[in-house]
Amino acid sequence: MKLNKYIKLIALISVISLGYVLINRITKAQSVSLAITPPIYEILIAPGKEATQSYLLENNGNDTLISVRLVPFSSSDSYGNVKLDDSLNQEQQLALNWFSLEKPSIDFNEQLSLPGGSSIEYLLRISPYASAPEGDYYFTLLFETDSSGLGAGRGSAVETKIGSNILLTVSEDGNPLKIAKIHKFKAPKLIDSFGSLVYDVEITNDGTAFFKPQGDITVAPTFGGIQLLRLTPYNILASTKRVIPCFTDEAPVQCRFQKQFLFGIYKAKLRFQIDDIPRYYETETQTIAFPFVLILTIAIFFTALKVIQKISRKQKISKDNR
Amino acid sequence: MSGDDVPSDFTDTTYYRPFADDSLAETPASIMEKSEVTWDYPSNAWPWESEATIKYKVNISAVQAAGRYQNIITYVAIPSF
Numbered sequence: 001m002k003l004n005k006y007i008k009l010i011a012l013i014s015v016i017s018l019g020y021v022l023i024n025r026i027t028k029a030q031s032v033s034l035a036i037t038p039p040i041y042e043i044l045i046a047p048g049k050e051a052t053q054s055y056l057l058e059n060n061g062n063d064t065l066i067s068v069r070l071v072p073f074s075s076s077d078s079y080g081n082v083k084l085d086d087s088l089n090q091e092q093q094l095a096l097n098w099f100s101l102e103k104p105s106i107d108f109n110e111q112l113s114l115p116g117g118s119s120i121e122y123l124l125r126i127s128p129y130a131s132a133p134e135g136d137y138y139f140t141l142l143f144e145t146d147s148s149g150l151g152a153g154r155g156s157a158v159e160t161k162i163g164s165n166i167l168l169t170v171s172e173d174g175n176p177l178k179i180a181k182i183h184k185f186k187a188p189k190l191i192d193s194f195g196s197l198v199y200d201v202e203i204t205n206d207g208t209a210f211f212k213p214q215g216d217i218t219v220a221p222t223f224g225g226i227q228l229l230r231l232t233p234y235n236i237l238a239s240t241k242r243v244i245p246c247f248t249d250e251a252p253v254q255c256r257f258q259k260q261f262l263f264g265i266y267k268a269k270l271r272f273q274i275d276d277i278p279r280y281y282e283t284e285t286q287t288i289a290f291p292f293v294l295i296l297t298i299a300i301f302f303t304a305l306k307v308i309q310k311i312s313r314k315q316k317i318s319k320d321n322r
Numbered sequence: 323m324s325g326d327d328v329p330s331d332f333t334d335t336t337y338y339r340p341f342a343d344d345s346l347a348e349t350p351a352s353i354m355e356k357s358e359v360t361w362d363y364p365s366n367a368w369p370w371e372s373e374a375t376i377k378y379k380v381n382i383s384a385v386q387a388a389g390r391y392q393n394i395i396t397y398v399a400i401p402s403f
Contacts, residue, residue, distance in 0.1 A: 039401040073400075079357075080402035140400055156378075156393050163400035235403050245357075252357055 033060035034162045036143060042210075042235070043126065044169045044176075047134075050127035052102060055164060057143055058119040065111040065146035068122065070099055070139045073165065075240040078202065082165065084140060095137045095168075098128045111146060128170050136176075136209050136238045137168040167235060169209045176209035178274045183241045185270045185283050193291035197257040199268060201231065204241040211236060213244060215272025215280075219257050222264030229255045231272055262289035325374030327354045338379050341395065350398060357402075 035058040045051055057066065072092045076083035088096070099108075103123035106112055114120055124141065140163040169176055184202035191197060203213055212233040219227045232247040246255040257266065266287045273280050323332040323339075329352055331337065342348035354374050378395075 034399075040403060075403075082400045082403060084398075084400070138403075142400075156395060159394050159396040161396060161398045161400075163398070165401060165403045167403060237403070 034058065034143065034145070034160055035060065036162050036164045038164060040165045040167070042167045044171060044174060044209075045126065045128060046172055046174065047128050047132040047170055048130035050125060053124045053126070055122040055124065055141065056119055057114070057122060057162075059114045059116055061116055063113070063115045066114045066120075066143055067109050067111045067146070068101070068141060068143050069108045070096055070166075071142050071163075073138050073140045075237050075242075078241055078243045080234055080242060082140060082163075084142075084163075091133065091135070092137065092139075095128070095132075095139075098126055098132065099139075100125045100127075126166075126168065132170050134170050134172060134176065134208070137166075137170065138237060139166045139168070140164065141166060167210050167237070171209070177207040178205075178209055178211045178277060179207040180204065180211070180213065180236075180272075180274050180281050181206050182270065182281055182283050185268075185285055187266075187268060187285050187287050189287060191262060191287055191289045192293050193262045193289050194260075194293060195262070195289075197259075197262060197266060197287055197289070199229070199255040199257075199270075199285075201244045201255060201270060202241055203236055203244055203272075205236040205238050208238050210238055211274040213272040213274065213281075214276075215270070217246070217255055217268055217270050219266055219268045221257075221259075221262075221266050224259065227257055227259075229257075231255075263291065264289060323353055323374055323376055326372035327356045328374050329353070329355065335377070344396065350396075353397075 037056045037058075041053050043051055043053075059066070071084045071086065072088060073082045073084050075081070101108065101122060102125045103121060104112060112120075122141075142161055142163045145158075145160045181204040182202075183204045184200055186200040187197060188195075197219075199217055201217070205211060212235055213231055214233055215231050217229040217231070219229065221227075229246040230248075232245050232252045234242055234244055234252075236242045245252040247253060257268075266289060267284065268286065269282065269284045271280055271282045323329070324335070332339070339351050339353075342350045353376065354372060356372065
């Protein structure tokens, strides 16, 4: 009886131990989740003046160590994507000295602990020297998690970087040189009535400061009402070009004339200004829409019908002759 | 990759893309991108977020020397300007 009790006790302990071991074998994946607000900061500042900008960094993943630094960037394509440049030129090296962290009281590249589920405010101060050269400076404020824990036998570690872009224009009089050029305004010359009429817009910035195009494409058809396609006011960096889509309901979309059946001549006029500068850039294009496919289908149908009629008539004549 | 905003060429679970080698200054491989504001579709409820799952695959050569190997996978999220 006593032995039976011992066996039961041992069995119970074994089950609990096994359960404990199994539960602790569940592997938890590394969770990476950082968020930064705002994602972009655009500033026009005079040399010798200063400005501050607040950033909120949220960690919705595991506890981590965070550091922050500024990395210059350039445009990587015509769609507004960023290419980080780790090598600094002389001007960028100089410009880096204009930035400092007012809050928290740490230096760039210095780490601080950010527990999971918490957030921290960074206050960035920008103060270009009085002798700062005029021009545009593009940086990404890059927040990086720590990966130095690697090396203790783990095979792979995850490092996260999240950035917020800074478009800085240094100008003494607040009127930097802003010049635009229409690089492309294209639509098909000839289109089928069942096709879609899409306009491609690409604008070049030939000035020394970034700008946003403000304008639209006006499409006037031979039949029907005029349509206004609004250009998305995307930033175009100095000495770069960018594809500009249109937008509806706060979302960028293709610049497309909204009609199911197109017929006649469609005169389109691209017209925009740079920021609020009252100088307009304009160009025009026109498209002829005709139901080629429909006409061709009808023509083929009637030709086939005529051929069939001819053949059957011939067969009838040869039958009658017999 | 599967989930929100993953490039369209991740057609199924057999598709993999090699990681860029940071030590060779290779261009990072794109795993998520979106031209519009991120939102939690289809419910469009706050918090707006895009979520995707990544699956790693390791190909080890038959002549690879035995030993302990390690790497760091870096995820970079930078908005367009």
